[in-house]
Every structure is written in structure tokens, then in C-alpha cells.
Amino acid sequence: MTEDLSRYLRAVGHNARAAARILGRAETAIKNRALLTIASTLEAEAAALIAENGKDLEAGRAQGLDDAMLDRLGLDQRRIRAMAEGLREVAALPDPVGEISGLRYRPSGIQVGRMRVPLGVVAIIYESRPNVTADAAALCLKSGNACILRGGSEAIHSNRAIAARIRAGLEAAGLPVDAVQLVATTDRAAVGELLRLDDCIDVIVPRGGKGLIERVVAESRIPVIKHLDGNCHVYIDDRCDADKAIRIALNAKTQRYGVCNAMETLLIAEAVAPRLLPELARRFRDKGVELRGCPRTCALIPDCLPATEADWDTEYLAPILAIRVVADLDMAIEHIHRHGSGHTDAIVTEDYSRARRFLREVDSSSVMVNASTRFADGYEYGLGAEIGISTDKLHARGPVGLEGLTTQKFVVLGDGQIRE
Amino acid sequence: MTEDLSRYLRAVGHNARAAARILGRAETAIKNRALLTIASTLEAEAAALIAENGKDLEAGRAQGLDDAMLDRLGLDQRRIRAMAEGLREVAALPDPVGEISGLRYRPSGIQVGRMRVPLGVVAIIYESRPNVTADAAALCLKSGNACILRGGSEAIHSNRAIAARIRAGLEAAGLPVDAVQLVATTDRAAVGELLRLDDCIDVIVPRGGKGLIERVVAESRIPVIKHLDGNCHVYIDDRCDADKAIRIALNAKTQRYGVCNAMETLLIAEAVAPRLLPELARRFRDKGVELRGCPRTCALIPDCLPATEADWDTEYLAPILAIRVVADLDMAIEHIHRHGSGHTDAIVTEDYSRARRFLREVDSSSVMVNASTRFADGYEYGLGAEIGISTDKLHARGPVGLEGLTTQKFVVLGDGQIRE
Numbered sequence: 001m002t003e004d005l006s007r008y009l010r011a012v013g014h015n016a017r018a019a020a021r022i023l024g025r026a027e028t029a030i031k032n033r034a035l036l037t038i039a040s041t042l043e044a045e046a047a048a049l050i051a052e053n054g055k056d057l058e059a060g061r062a063q064g065l066d067d068a069m070l071d072r073l074g075l076d077q078r079r080i081r082a083m084a085e086g087l088r089e090v091a092a093l094p095d096p097v098g099e100i101s102g103l104r105y106r107p108s109g110i111q112v113g114r115m116r117v118p119l120g121v122v123a124i125i126y127e128s129r130p131n132v133t134a135d136a137a138a139l140c141l142k143s144g145n146a147c148i149l150r151g152g153s154e155a156i157h158s159n160r161a162i163a164a165r166i167r168a169g170l171e172a173a174g175l176p177v178d179a180v181q182l183v184a185t186t187d188r189a190a191v192g193e194l195l196r197l198d199d200c201i202d203v204i205v206p207r208g209g210k211g212l213i214e215r216v217v218a219e220s221r222i223p224v225i226k227h228l229d230g231n232c233h234v235y236i237d238d239r240c241d242a243d244k245a246i247r248i249a250l251n252a253k254t255q256r257y258g259v260c261n262a263m264e265t266l267l268i269a270e271a272v273a274p275r276l277l278p279e280l281a282r283r284f285r286d287k288g289v290e291l292r293g294c295p296r297t298c299a300l301i302p303d304c305l306p307a308t309e310a311d312w313d314t315e316y317l318a319p320i321l322a323i324r325v326v327a328d329l330d331m332a333i334e335h336i337h338r339h340g341s342g343h344t345d346a347i348v349t350e351d352y353s354r355a356r357r358f359l360r361e362v363d364s365s366s367v368m369v370n371a372s373t374r375f376a377d378g379y380e381y382g383l384g385a386e387i388g389i390s391t392d393k394l395h396a397r398g399p400v401g402l403e404g405l406t407t408q409k410f411v412v413l414g415d416g417q418i419r420e
Numbered sequence: 421m422t423e424d425l426s427r428y429l430r431a432v433g434h435n436a437r438a439a440a441r442i443l444g445r446a447e448t449a450i451k452n453r454a455l456l457t458i459a460s461t462l463e464a465e466a467a468a469l470i471a472e473n474g475k476d477l478e479a480g481r482a483q484g485l486d487d488a489m490l491d492r493l494g495l496d497q498r499r500i501r502a503m504a505e506g507l508r509e510v511a512a513l514p515d516p517v518g519e520i521s522g523l524r525y526r527p528s529g530i531q532v533g534r535m536r537v538p539l540g541v542v543a544i545i546y547e548s549r550p551n552v553t554a555d556a557a558a559l560c561l562k563s564g565n566a567c568i569l570r571g572g573s574e575a576i577h578s579n580r581a582i583a584a585r586i587r588a589g590l591e592a593a594g595l596p597v598d599a600v601q602l603v604a605t606t607d608r609a610a611v612g613e614l615l616r617l618d619d620c621i622d623v624i625v626p627r628g629g630k631g632l633i634e635r636v637v638a639e640s641r642i643p644v645i646k647h648l649d650g651n652c653h654v655y656i657d658d659r660c661d662a663d664k665a666i667r668i669a670l671n672a673k674t675q676r677y678g679v680c681n682a683m684e685t686l687l688i689a690e691a692v693a694p695r696l697l698p699e700l701a702r703r704f705r706d707k708g709v710e711l712r713g714c715p716r717t718c719a720l721i722p723d724c725l726p727a728t729e730a731d732w733d734t735e736y737l738a739p740i741l742a743i744r745v746v747a748d749l750d751m752a753i754e755h756i757h758r759h760g761s762g763h764t765d766a767i768v769t770e771d772y773s774r775a776r777r778f779l780r781e782v783d784s785s786s787v788m789v790n791a792s793t794r795f796a797d798g799y800e801y802g803l804g805a806e807i808g809i810s811t812d813k814l815h816a817r818g819p820v821g822l823e824g825l826t827t828q829k830f831v832v833l834g835d836g837q838i839r840e
Binding site for chain 1: 441444445518524526528530532535537539540622623643661663664667668670671672675757766779780781783784785786787788789790791792794795796800801802812813814815817818819827828829830831832833834835836837838839
């Protein structure tokens with residue numbers, strides 16, 4: 001069985017590699033036609049998709065999945081339409097492949113520039129939400145990459161149904177169907193086998209819980225675009241506009257709780273804490289947010305729970321907020337350096353030099369002035385869609401869209417130049 | 421002893437991390453001043469450096485190092501001047517750190533762009549040539565990265581002498597001396613310890629033989645910018661200019677033999693092979709190059725040795741050239757795809773569409789039209805200097821200069837915007 005699995009995944013890898021070569025030189029119009037065909041097919045065959053999804057939901061209920069997981073798993077007309085719209089949006093984005101930039105003459109007479117090209121084969125390992133099947137395939141297709149999709153076993157019927165429509169769309173457009181392959185087995189050992197295919201796969205994108213990501217990083221010999229913690233901060237400076245500070249702090253924490261770009265710790269300058277914290281506390285309490293503060297915070301907000309050292313390092317993903325009063329910008333930057341996860345951090349200030357320092361000195365994938373951390377997102381940044389948010393520094397940092405799925409090679413144009 | 425070593429390298433890592441934070445926000449003028457001071461000091465103290473280098477040479481001779489290695493190891497006035505000039509050139513390059521690009525308004529009202537920032541801490545593991553100590557330190561310093569240098573034991577006195585001048589220059593400029601640290605021990609276990617410091621080091625650059633690089637890739641949990649084989653091709657198309665074809669083929673092979681961007685296999689279209697190969701063979705023989713050809717090549721060049729399948733995959737780094745007659749561009753691209761190493765490949769043609777296809781379809785870090793593969797080099801490309809040539813696809817591909825030692829974070833400027 002394990003040998004069969006290994007052989008099967010090796011075949012998937014080789015098929016992907018062969019498809020990638022063809023897809024890598026496919027014309028933009030043909031890739032777009034495939035995307036639009038798939039979008040229409042998904043909408044036209046919504047009833048069949050919903051029926052297949054029903055099997056997953058039934059199995060999920062039998063297995064005792066909780067309501068939140070069942071909700072993520074479910075497909076309905078609205079979600080299928082959203083999936084189709086996502087494909088159309090990717091079709092509308094400019095094709096990154098083949099773009100040549102910076103082509104300049106050198107003293108030797110050669111012209112040197114860079115051409116953007118696909119990475120090759122991208123493997124995506126994900127959990128529950130079946131729309132990832134369409135989103136990830138669309139981004140890979142547009143960026144000229146073949147993809148290997150490994151969805152969760154709980155969504156296997158839905159993922160198969162979606163993948164079949166994607167492959168039909170590829171075929172109709174004259175593109176290789178193996179440009180998008182869904183791993184057909186729910187055998188858990190398949191992930192381990194994928195991680196060993198370093199001659200067939202150029203990059204792995206795990207999307208899911210921390211356990212999955214840590215396993216992939218530990219086992220993989222293939223480069224990983226990964227997303228770890230989002231322990232995000234908002235620092236309210238004493239030279240802030242109070243209205244903006246309150247609006248941003250509330251939005252960053254309460255617009256959605258279970259997301260990586262939600263604020264987890266609020267830092268506030270001591271000079272404005274007495275004026276702003278009571279008001280903020282009232283507003284957070286109205287939203288049902290539990291507050292945990294440093295001693296100075298607790299002195300200003302009578303019913304605030306005392307924060308422990310562990311609170312500064314926790315990504316709650318829940319209606320809980322840690323609050324710390326800091327002396328100044330230096331202490332805020334130091335706190336973020338020590339406790340942050342390098343995801344997204346924001347300052348609220350009207351002071352030009354402090355804004356500039358915060359942007360330069362805070363080493364996170366997104367740094368913001370007077371905006372909610374919730375904006376750290378591929379759509380909001382104009383990338384069109386995202387395959388994930390990277391907390392790595394190399395290659396791709398922050399929201400990863402089409403560009404993060406490509407690389408650049410050097411192109412040299414000459415007239416017979418040789419090196420002396 | 422191993423525990424001591426482990427503790428020592430952990431301290432080196434922590435010192436580098438602390439120095440990186442300060443260096444990352446250092447002003448351009450101060451970094452440049454340090455570089456220029458170091459350049460002057462190296463020149464002024466050339467006699468002392470040559471004396472220290474003498475100890476390495478003596479030990480090397482006693483250990484029986486061959487002449488080529490002793491030559492690479494040696495320092496004289498000319499080489500020290502070249503090292504100082506290298507530092508001045510890096511000082512003259514634009515500072516990449518802090519550059520903001522693509523700052524655009526989004527429909528939400530926020531402005532989103534990207535700021536170029538240092539990676540943090542770079543470890544470079546290298547062999548024999550002591551000038552790498554100065555080159556690598558200069559590139560890291562300018563790009564705002566702290567570096568940990570692990571040179572070969574055969575150059576330890578020279579490297580220590582150079583590193584001491586670099587640290588003095590940092591101190592004189594008011595920068596942290598630990599921004600450049602040379603690993604003080606020649607214990608071979610030190611490399612293994614470095615590779616485990618994934619919380620202190622952001623990227624490892626191994627520069628040396630294949631054995632070193634493969635070991636680093638296998639053991640490291642830290643991202644590696646690596647350079648593997650340079651099995652480079654020149655394809656002479658039947659629509660080429662014959663003079664350019666001969667000039668480029670000769671230069672690509674014979675300008676220097678032991679370099680990664682030298683041609684190792686010549687591909688030639690069958691329609692021009694009878695006309696060009698005899699002339700090329702004569703010219704190569706004059707330079708003392710051994711030729712190994714496919715059967716059709718051997719038929720055209722009487723004294724050509726027959727090539728085996730292994731020849732197509734070999735990076736000779738020597739005056740040996742494999743030659744293959746191919747039917748057309750398709751077969752040339754297929755040969756490069758199967759046997760190439762993705763380093764540098766060139767086409768010689770006057771045909772517009774074939775040039776365009778070669779550039780797009782050959783998946784190498786440098787693709788060239790009518791230019792010698794020997795141009796694949798940081799200086800020739802205008803990067804100013806290079807820390808290496810990457811044969812990876814992710815992050816940096818091809819010659820890696822200051823830009824490859826940096827990453828980009830998103831910056832968001834707002835006026836109190838929140839996400840609806």
C-alpha cells in the first residue's frame with residue numbers, strides 16, 4: 001500500500017512537471033479562457049456540486065464535526081457564485097508571466113533585464129474549505145504553474161467535484177488537464193510522500209492549522225511558503241488623533257476575531273492612556289471583549305483582568321485583548337520586537353517622524369500608519385487574490401498573490417558581445 | 421568541548437541579531453563611511469596583512485596544498501588594492517534599504533506599497549580565498565545585514581587580519597562591531613552548529629565546492645541561497661551570423677575554464693554544422709580544448725572523441741567541450757531542458773521569433789541572445805558585486821547582489837481607515 005501510494009504520488013509529480021512546461025508558455029488569452037469557462041461551469045453545475053458537498057456534510061455530521069467546521073465545509077448557491085466570481089477576478093488580472101523589467105544597456109553593450117516566469121509546480125495542502133480548490137487552482141493557472149492540490153479528507157467529495165470541472169475547463173481550452181491535479185486518496189501518508197518529491201515540486205504552500213504547518217516545515221526538503229502566527233499590535237501614540245485611535249483599535253480587534261490580522265495586543269502611550277483607555281474599555285465591553293491589562297491598565301480600568309507574561313505572546317483569535325501602557329514609541333517598538341510575530345503592526349499618530357520611524361524599525365510583513373491591521377489582505381492590497389499570507393522573509397513576505405508564485409530570470413540581449 | 425562550541429556560536433548568533441537591529445536602521449552615509457574607512461585601512465596595513473597571509477601560505481605548503489589552492493589563498497599588494505576597490509564600489513552603490521516602491525491608493529483610501537528591508541543576519545560559509553571576507557562583509561554591511569563569516573581553516577590568519585580591520589572600521593563609524601563576526605574556531609563542527617541557529621540566522625550562503633553546498637542543504641533548517649552546477653549551453657541556430665557564432669562559442673568556452681558560466685556543451689543546428697564545425701574545431705584545438713562529439717559531430721571533425729551520455733551532464737570546468745548536432749531549436753531546447761542545470765544558456769541567431777522563444781522557454785537563471793555565457797556575473801549585470809550566483813528559483817535567481825540580501829515588507833499609509 002505505501003509503495004503504491006509512493007508510486008501514485010510520484011506519477012502525479014511527473015505529470016505536474018510535464019504539464020508545467022506547457023502551461024509555462026501558454027498564451028494569456030488561453031489561460032483566461034480556461035478560467036472563464038471553469039467559472040461558468042461551476043455556476044451551471046451548482047446543483048451537482050451541492051449534492052456532492054452534501055455527502056461531505058453528512059459524513060462530517062456523523063463524525064461529529066462542530067458547527068464552525070460544518071459551516072466552513074458547506075457549499076450553497078451563494079458560495080459557488082463567489083467561487084466563480086473569484087475565478088473571473090483572477091482572469092481579469094494582468095498576466096505576470098513574461099513581463100520584462102529593467103532592461104538596460106551595460107557598458108559592455110549587452111542589454112540586461114529580468115523576465116518574470118512561473119515557479120513550476122506548486123503543491124497546496126489545505127483543510128476544510130472547498131473553495132480553496134478553485135482559488136488556488138486559479139492563481140496557479142494564471143501564473144503559469146501546475147498545481148497539486150491536497151485538500152482535507154472531510155471535503156473530498158466537494159473537492160473532487162470542483163477539480164473535475166477545473167480539468168474539463170483546461171481541456172476545453174486546449175491546456176493540459178494535469179496542470180491541476182487533486183490528490184485522489186485521503187490516506188494521511190500522502191502528505192509525507194508529497195514532501196519528498198523535491199525533484200517534481202518547486203514550492204509547498206500549507207494552509208491550515210499550526211500543526212499542519214509545523215509538520216510540513218519539519219519534514220519538507222522543498223521550500224515552503226508558510227504562515228505562522230499573527231500576533232498583531234496597534235500602538236496608540238500620545239500624538240494621535242483620538243477619534244482615529246478609537247476607531248482603528250475597535251476595528252482591528254472586533255471586525256472579525258478568528259483572523260490572523262486581528263489585533264491581539266493594544267499598546268498605548270502613558271500620556272494618553274488616562275484619557276483614552278476608559279472610553280476604549282467601555283466600547284470593547286459593549287462588544288463583549290475580555291480585557292487583560294498590565295498593572296497601569298488595570299489601575300485605569302477597574303474591572304480589567306491582570307495580564308500575565310504569556311498574554312503578550314498569545315494569538316487569541318478570540319474576543320480577548322491584552323493591553324499595555326508604554327512610556328513612548330521606543331518602548332512600543334521594543335515590545336513588538338520582543339513579542340510580535342512579524343505579521344502586521346500599526347501605529348496611530350499624527351507625528352511625522354514617529355510614523356516614519358515606526359515604518360522603518362518595526363520588522364513585520366505589514367507595517368501601517370493610521371489604518372486598521374485588518375487591511376493586511378491580498379484583496380485589500382490590490383493583489384487580486386492571495387494564496388496565503390507569508391510570515392517568512394525570503395521570497396514572499398505578507399499576502400502572496402500571483403507575483404509570489406513567480407520568479408525572475410535574467411535576460412541578456414546582445415549583438416555578438418564577448419567578455420574581454 | 422562540543423558544548424563550549426555550541427555556547428560560543430549561540431553567543432555569536434545573539435550578538436549578530438542585536439547588531440542587525442542597529443545596522444538595519446543605520447543611515448546610508450554612516451554605512452558608506454565605514455566602508456571607505458575599511459578600504460583605506462586595508463591598503464594602509466597591507467604589509468601586516470601580507471605577513472599574516474604568509475603564515476597561512478606556509479601552513480598550506482606544509483600541508484601539501486596544490487599550486488592552484490595556494491594561488492587562491494595568496495594576498496599581495498595588487499589583491500589588497502582590488503579588495504579595497506571592491507569596498508569602494510559597494511560604497512558607491514545606491515542604498516537599497518528603505519526604498520519604497522509602488523505606493524498606490526486603494527479604493528478603501530489606504531495607500532499600499534513596499535519597503536525594501538534587510539533580511540537580518542546572513543551567514544556565509546566559504547573556502548580558501550580571503551578576499552571573500554571583505555567582499556561578503558561589504559555587501560552585508562551596505563544592505564543592512566549583520567553577517568557571520570565562516571572561512572576555511574587554511575585562511576584563518578588572513579581572515580582574522582581582514583576581519584579585525586573591518587571591525588575597527590565599524591567602530592570608527594559608530595556602528596556595532598558585531599555586525600561582522602568571523603567564527604574564531606577552525607573546528608569543523610562549527611558549521612553544523614551554525615546550521616542549527618535558525619532563530620539567529622535568516623539565510624545561509626555557502627560558497628565553495630559541491631560537497632560543502634550539499635552538506636549545508638541537507639543539514640540546514642535555515643533557508644539557503646545556493647549555487648549548484650553550471651552546465652551551460654550555447655546553441656548555434658542555422659539562422660545565425662557565423663562570425664558572432666564563432667566569436668561567442670570561443671569566448672564562452674575559453675575565456676576562463678574553471679568558472680560556472682563557461683560553456684560546457686555546444687549545440688549546433690544541422691544545417692550549419694558542416695560549414696561551421698570544422699572552423700570551430702580548428703580554433704578550439706588551437707586553444708588546446710579537447711572535443712567530445714555526437715556521431716554527426718565526429719563525422720564532421722575527424723579527430724573528435726565520441727561523447728558518451730554522461731558528457732551531456734558534465735560540468736567540466738576544464739578545457740573540454742561536448743558538441744552535439746541538433747535538428748532545430750526544438751531539439752536544442754529539449755536537450756537543455758534534459759541536461760542543463762538551469763544556470764546560463766545562450767542562443768546565437770538572427771531570427772526574431774526563435775530568439776523570443778528561446779528567452780521564454782529555456783528555464784535558466786540567465787538566458788541570452790547573441791552574447792557569451794561568460795557575462796552571467798554580478799559586475800557585468802550592474803549589480804555592483806555579488807555574494808554568489810543562485811541556481812535556486814525562490815527568492816534570488818542568478819547573480820545575487822545587494823537586492824538579494826534584502827526583502828520587501830508592505831507599508832500602509834492611512835487617515836484612520838477601518839475595514840468595513
